[in-house]
Amino acid sequence: MIHLTNISKQHGSQIVFSGASLQILPQTRTGLVGPNGAGKTSIFRLITGEEEADKGEISCSKKTVIGYFSQDVGEMSGCTVLEEVMSAAGDLVQLGVQMREMEAQMSEPMEDDALAELLERYGTITEIFEHRGGYDLDARAKAVLSGLGFADSDFSLPVETYSGGWKMRIALAKILTINPDVLLLDEPTNHLDIESILWLEEWLSSSYKGALLMTCHDRDFMNRIVSRIIEIANGQATTYNGNYDFYLQEREIRREQLLASYRRQQEMLAKEEDFIAKFGARASHAAQVQSRVKKLEKIERIEIPPEQRVIKFDFPVPPRSGDDVLHLKDLSKEWTTVTGELRPVFHGLTGTIRRLEKIALVGVNGAGKSTLLKIIAGQTEPTEGEVITGASVTTGYFSQHAMDILNPEHTVFEAVQESLPLENIGVIRNLLGAFLFSGDDADKRIANLSGGEKSRVVLAKLLARPLNFLILDEPTNHLDILSREVLLEALQKFEGTVLLVSHDRHFLRSLVNRVFEIDHGEMRIYEGDYDYYLRETRDE
Incomplete structure (x- = not known):
């Protein structure tokens, strides 16, 4: 569906990606994880075309509809809450207008060839309209708004009356309403209460049929939704087939295996280097020394990636209060x-x-x-x-x-x-x-x-x-x-x-x-x- 292959990207002196590859496959539910600044948002921007890779290839079908919810909601003004949400589906609304125009044309007499051509175009547009959920667009927009905590009476209120947190919900409603083939969600739970989070879990699990790629700091939400994790770290993208808890366990296992391989390699290198140092000056061992030098030059050295930095603190022992x-x-x-x-x-x-x-x-x-x-x-x-x-x-x-x-x-x-x-x-x-x-x-x-x-x-x-x-x-x-x-x-x-x-x-x-x-x-x-x-x- 979407393939990023051997992607390299640099921001100033910071190398974000170096030959990284990842895939978003149909109907997959993928969590995107990694330390702050590792490049998670850059992945979204590369997919949507907001950024370009320095090297590598990004392939995606032109027919694939991508919906991207980010923390930058932009300006909202001059319309009601429902109108703002429906505005995201402008192309879908336009398809509906075209369908009605074609239906009107079909009721008029025309040549057989022209009618056949019109029916073919009508069939193509109808298929797209139905696939995108055009027939229940208005009902879906209202259902999504209700699920995200808006009352029916809120639908007709001006968007300017809402705080930043509620505007984030409106922005999320816009993306969910268009029912895209690929849904990119950057921290969708940040401004939601538990009731809205539970609704979103249910909607993503039951109603949404496309592919999902998301970042999220809510551990329970990640575990319930995703069945695949892509970790962005040290310029690379590593895939784990499981939920967030599985990823934590598997990452630890892989790191222990890497450390064990690293220790074995270091022991081997030390022995070879000792041999070279010991017999390097002896003519009788010249062939052996040269052979081992060449061997060391060909070995791919194992590198241990740095641990992610985390907050380290304990609260000081406080003075005792009353019971x-x-x-x-x-x-x-x-x-x-x-x-x-x-x-x-x-x-x-x-x-x-x-x-x-x-x-x-x-x-x-x-x-x-x-x-x-x-x-x-x-x-x-x-x-x-x-x-x-x-x-x-x-x-x-x-x-x-x-x-x-x-x-x-x-x-x-x-x-x-x-x-x-x-x-x-x-x-x-x-x-x-x-x-x-x-x-x-x-x-x-x-x-x-x-x-x-x-x-x-x-x-x-x-x-x-x-x-x-x-x-x-x-x-x-x-x-x-x-x-x-x-x-x-x-x-x-x-x-x-x-x-x-x-x-x-x-x-x-x-x-x-x-x-x-x-x-x-x-x-x-x-x-x-x-x-x-x-x-x-x-x-x-």
């Missing part, structure tokens, strides 16, 4: 809309958070999860009720918008130094190194950082202080899978209390021991882990 960290007492919140109306978010929330608990706050999008975290963190006031903080509680708050409050003119070093004004340069640079900001990276301006890099800066600022109660609103959103695993391990060992919102089910399943659910303005408390919560709600 009761927090009491929520009849908490209610209302927001005032732009028209001056009061919109209730939740009411009568009551519960206690105890020391060392790891609690997940869950609920559908718009239930008020982030609002409750803001109230607990002291970022906004409740309409009624109170939050009673326990003895010796020191709170740290990571919000979805924490990256927005970083000063874009500061360097990474200055941003973290702001949280550690009394520490020396060495301590700050060690902390930054743990978060992958070493050397010149520490002097990068915040304005020039990616979303993942900004997220690491905010986490470093949070870690810098001795806190015993962490309030985390989507802390994994811009972290890759390996960084999520390191953060998960650190939180598992954290000797304090955690309250978090996350749509990463693997993260929740591996961490939390209690669940607070906000549902229709009320809170239910589940005294068990995330799997217990899922079983209970499934039964309900």
Whole structure:
């Protein structure tokens, strides 16, 4: 279907690919993985023609329809949500117009040859129209929008009224609606809640029949969708036939085999080089020495690729808080809309958070999860009720918008130094190194950082202080899978209390021991882990 053969690509002095090859075959479900900067986005751009390879060949049938969802959604304005989604299928709409024109022509008298030619063209266009799902285009667009969290009443609203996260959903809806032969998805779950992620899983598994190539930091999502992994690293593309968990195991096996081969080769080379050094000056061994020199020249040396760098940190041991960290007492919140109306978010929330608990706050999008975290963190006031903080509680708050409050003119070093004004340069640079900001990276301006890099800066600022109660609103959103695993391990060992919102089910399943659910303005408390919560709600 799509073949990239011996691709070489260089950005400035950085070699992205060196003779890399990969294939996208019909109906395959492939995950694209690799460290940040390895070239995953370049693969998408090469396939779509946004970039050109320096060397190599990219082959794809002209009839193949490619849909590409990227994190850069572009401008959206001047139309409703549904119109914006339908605009992606402009060519399909045009085919429908042509079909109706042909149908009108067929009803008119014409020569047999002209009719035969018209029927042939009509048959070709009808086949394409049907293959692309043209007959149910409007219904599919509405179904996709509903699955991604939009209500029917949202379809006719202007796209300008939506935030960046919701515009990302609209952009994703556009790509899914056109039903392409090849679907390229770059982090499709980044701005989705769990309900929308579950819907997307089902849609990709049951409704979509084409080929899929995607990057995704959600481990559960990858495992459920893909049956093939392509790893981009060190300028090469390596294929693994299995899901993400299989890839991790197989990669480790292959690396151990490579290391064993490397050690054997090094032992052999050492022996040969010792022989050459020992007998090189002796005329009686000249033929043997020359033979071994030539042998060494022909040997292809095994190289060990560098390990991917990951965040390395542990939370410092925090001061001990009281046994009761927090009491929520009849908490209610209302927001005032732009028209001056009061919109209730939740009411009568009551519960206690105890020391060392790891609690997940869950609920559908718009239930008020982030609002409750803001109230607990002291970022906004409740309409009624109170939050009673326990003895010796020191709170740290990571919000979805924490990256927005970083000063874009500061360097990474200055941003973290702001949280550690009394520490020396060495301590700050060690902390930054743990978060992958070493050397010149520490002097990068915040304005020039990616979303993942900004997220690491905010986490470093949070870690810098001795806190015993962490309030985390989507802390994994811009972290890759390996960084999520390191953060998960650190939180598992954290000797304090955690309250978090996350749509990463693997993260929740591996961490939390209690669940607070906000549902229709009320809170239910589940005294068990995330799997217990899922079983209970499934039964309900």
